Amino acid sequence: MDAVESSKTHRLYLLLKERILSGALAPGERLPGEPSLAAAHGLSRVTVRRALDGLARDGLVTRLPGTGTFVSEPPGRPKVVADLANMFAHLVAMGRATKVKLLSFSYVVPPPAVAAQLHLAPGERTQASLRVRYYEDVPFSYLSTHVPERIGVTYSEADLANRPLLELLERSGVVAARAEQTISATLAGPESAAALGVELGSPLISLTRIVLDQEGRGVEHLSALYRPDQHAFHMELVRAGDGLDRHWRPTTGAPSPAANVNATGSAPAQRPKVRPGRKT
Structure with missing residues (x-):
């Protein structure tokens, strides 16, 4: 398939996918035949x-030879939902509700940007890892973490393959006091596409989080990529203030019962929830 035809195929795929996911094409509905779609x-x-x-x-459509192409019923499996307003309370719970595959575990001198965000001394190493998290055997997150070596030496490769990172950090005596988090969007590269089981260039949710201890020292740098079809953020807000100062404020109470699995959080200013997920 040449580049032009590949691009045309992908555009039609995305167009039809958007119509299916938005509900414009309902489950069970028959799509126009190939000649009609080609002409249109x-x-x-x-x-x-x-x-x-x-x-x-x-899994978005079912093709029946001689009959046509029909929109599939949405999967019964719930998405992973993470409470961004109360992240530390739910990170370990998410880790226990899902499973992880550890792809790499090593000690490295981190990229300059990571070292700066963790407030590391020149040449100071980190324990670096790559993990894929699964919910019901479907990959939903691709996680790259850096932890200062002084903390990383307190857990083993086997520990990280079987227990949530936050749990391991707390076991080492670290007290996670606050975090700075940014959420954006990106496209899947070769490694993340292969790990998450999506096509190269597929849209992904991108999350970067720096966790700090009570003294403001960096204890974890997380760069996470999530499949949007498997992961969702939920945020509950309340109105606060008086007069011209009225504004929306994230709630800090218990998570909504609608949440399936409470996962990654965010800085205090953010309060969404995400789909399946356990450890980060």
Whole structure:
């Protein structure tokens, strides 16, 4: 498939996927046939067929030879939901509700940006790891962490493969006091695409978090990528203040019963929830 045809296939795939996920195409609804889709979008039938095959591969449609292509029923498995307003209370719970595969474990001199955010001395090493977290055998997060070596030496590779990182940090005597967190979007590169089981260039949720102790020292740098179809942030807000100072404020109470698994959090200013997830 040349680059032009590949691009056309991907555009049609994304268009139909968006219509399915938005509800414009309902479960059980029959999609127009290949000739109709080809004519409507100015594409060849081969390009249309490849786009439909991609949707079928991702479980969004069911293709029945001689009958047509139908929108699949949404999976019954819930997404992972993380409470950003109360992150530390739920990180370990998320870790226990999911499972992790440890891809790498080593001690390295971190990139300059990571070293600066953790307030490390020049040349100071970190315990670096790559992990993939799964919920019901489906990968939903790709996690890259850096922990100062003085803390990292308190746990082993086997520990990290079986227990939440926050639990290991607390076991070492670390008190996580606050965090700075940024959430944005990015596209899957070769390594993250392979780890998360998505196509190269697929959209991902990107989260960066720096955890600090009571003295303001960095104890963990997390760079996490999440599949948007498996992970969601939820935030509950209340109105606060008086007069012109009225504003929305994140709640700090117990998580909503609607949350399936409370996962990664954020800085105090953020208060969403995310889908399946346990350790980060």
